[in-house]
Amino acid sequence: MDGLRTPRQKTQERDRTRERPPIVDCHTHIGRLPGVVGEVFTPEDLCYICEHEGAEFMLVSSASATTIGQHVATTEVIAMVEAHGQRLGGMLWINPHDPSWADDVDRAVQHAFYGIKIHPVLDHYAVDRAALDDVFACARAHRWPILTHTDVDGTPMSASCYEPLIRAYPDVALILAHLRLGAIPLAKRYDNVYLDTTYMDPLTVEVGVDALGPSKILFGSDAAEGFDVGHAVAKERPRRSYAGMIDGLRARGISETALDQILYLNARVLFHID
Numbered sequence: 173m174d175g176l177r178t179p180r181q182k183t184q185e186r187d188r189t190r191e192r193p194p195i196v197d198c199h200t201h202i203g204r205l206p207g208v209v210g211e212v213f214t215p216e217d218l219c220y221i222c223e224h225e226g227a228e229f230m231l232v233s234s235a236s237a238t239t240i241g242q243h244v245a246t247t248e249v250i251a252m253v254e255a256h257g258q259r260l261g262g263m264l265w266i267n268p269h270d271p272s273w274a275d276d277v278d279r280a281v282q283h284a285f286y287g288i289k290i291h292p293v294l295d296h297y298a299v300d301r302a303a304l305d306d307v308f309a310c311a312r313a314h315r316w317p318i319l320t321h322t323d324v325d326g327t328p329m330s331a332s333c334y335e336p337l338i339r340a341y342p343d344v345a346l347i348l349a350h351l352r353l354g355a356i357p358l359a360k361r362y363d364n365v366y367l368d369t370t371y372m373d374p375l376t377v378e379v380g381v382d383a384l385g386p387s388k389i390l391f392g393s394d395a396a397e398g399f400d401v402g403h404a405v406a407k408e409r410p411r412r413s414y415a416g417m418i419d420g421l422r423a424r425g426i427s428e429t430a431l432d433q434i435l436y437l438n439a440r441v442l443f444h445i446d
Contacts, residue, residue, distance in 0.1 A: 193431060195227040195414055196439040199319060199349055199370045199392025203236035203248055206294055210406040215252040215260055217401035222259050224400065225414040228436070229445060230260050231319075233289035235395065237265035246276040253283050261286045261445070263319065266307050267295045277310060286443045287317040292329040294321070299333035301340065308341045317345035317442055319368070322352050331355035338362050345442055347390060351380050359388045366442065368392040369434065374420035377434075386430035390438050393417070 200218060205211045218230055232252060237245035242265060249262040262285035266273050288311050290304070297303045311318050323329035331354045338346060338358065345364050348355040351372045359365045360383065367384070369377050370392035380389055393399075398412035421431060439445060 192226045192415075193418070193428075194436040195225075195229075195391060196436040196445060197227050197230045197393050197414075198347065198390045198439045198443070199368055199394055200230045200232045201235045201395050202232055202252060203234035203245055204239045205235050205395055205397075206239050211397075212406075213396045213401070215256050217396055217403075218260055219256055220402040221396060221399050221414075224402075227414065228259075229439075231263050231286055231439070231443060232260050233263035233265040233319075235265075237267055238291060238294040242267050242270045242273055242276060246279055249285070250279060250283050253285075257284075261443070263287050263289045264316075265289045265291070266310075268303050268307055269295060269297060274306075274310070277314070281314060285316070286445070287311075287319060289319050291321045293323050298328040299330075299337075301336055304337055305340075308337055308344050311344045312341055317347060319347045319349060322348045322350055322355055325352055325354035331358055334358065338365055347442075349392065349394075351376055351389070353379075356380060356383050359384050366390055366438070369417075369421075370394045374424045374426075377421055378424040378426060381426055381430060381434075386426075386433040387438060389434050390442070391417075391435045 202213050202215055202218065218232060221227060222230065232249065234245035234248040236248055245265050252260055253262045262280065262283055264276060264280040264285050266288055288307065290307060292299050322331040331348045331352050334346065335358060342364055345366065347366045347368055349368045349370050351367045351369060355367050359367050366388050367380055368390045371394055398409040
């Protein structure tokens with residue numbers, strides 16, 4: 173059948189594919205968001221984004237872990253996986269302050285979660301081995317990557333605070349979200365450290381790509397704020413879209429080959445996504 177298409181048709185098809193490359197979003201959320209009363213995003217909202225924005229897969233944790241409780245959040249993600257597992261993959265949001273956090277691990281394993289999400293800022297703990305050794309040991313035991321929020325450089329939750337944990341757990345893949353400048357040396361120094369593009373401007377992503385190469389950077393969007401989810405939301409935010417994000421990266425001169433790695437190939441490999 174391929175021979176029935178003219179060279180021009182083949183070129184046009186390649187161009188269309190390049191306009192909407194595959195996307196694996198490594199950093200999304202359902203549940204009740206912190207700080208915004210009444211703002212809740214559902215699995216159906218994320219599926220709407222997938223269908224209309226061209227994402228083939230999302231890795232999803234529930235923000236209800238920090239606003240309601242971890243067990244509630246895990247239950248939300250399990251229900252999501254049962255209904256939409258071909259498109260939305262589960263991430264276990266762990267709050268190490270919760271004395272029963274480990275009770276959710278077996279449930280996450282049974283439902284084929286892909287990794288762990290932590291957020292020291294929202295869950296109010298400093299990043300050190302006393303707080304996170306058990307979480308990293310859990311990740312090692314289940315071969316789960318950890319995706320963490322990294323706060324502003326110089327704070328007790330900044331990227332540099334993770335270095336003792338990175339050294340202690342070289343077999344645990346750690347994704348330092350938000351591509352802080354202080355995270356770049358860690359990703360350069362350690363094989364198991366990666367960064368994501370979440371809420372970062374294209375210039376910062378370009379700096380990260382130039383410093384590290386595209387194999388160390390994953391694509392993420394965070395909460396669905398600003399995306400069209402097919403219905404009115406509690407509070408309108410500046411419009412965001414995958415197309416706009418990708419256009420911004422292209423405008424910085426990031427190549428299509430590098431975009432392929434950032435947008436989907438790295439996440440597929442790191443999270444073992446078929």
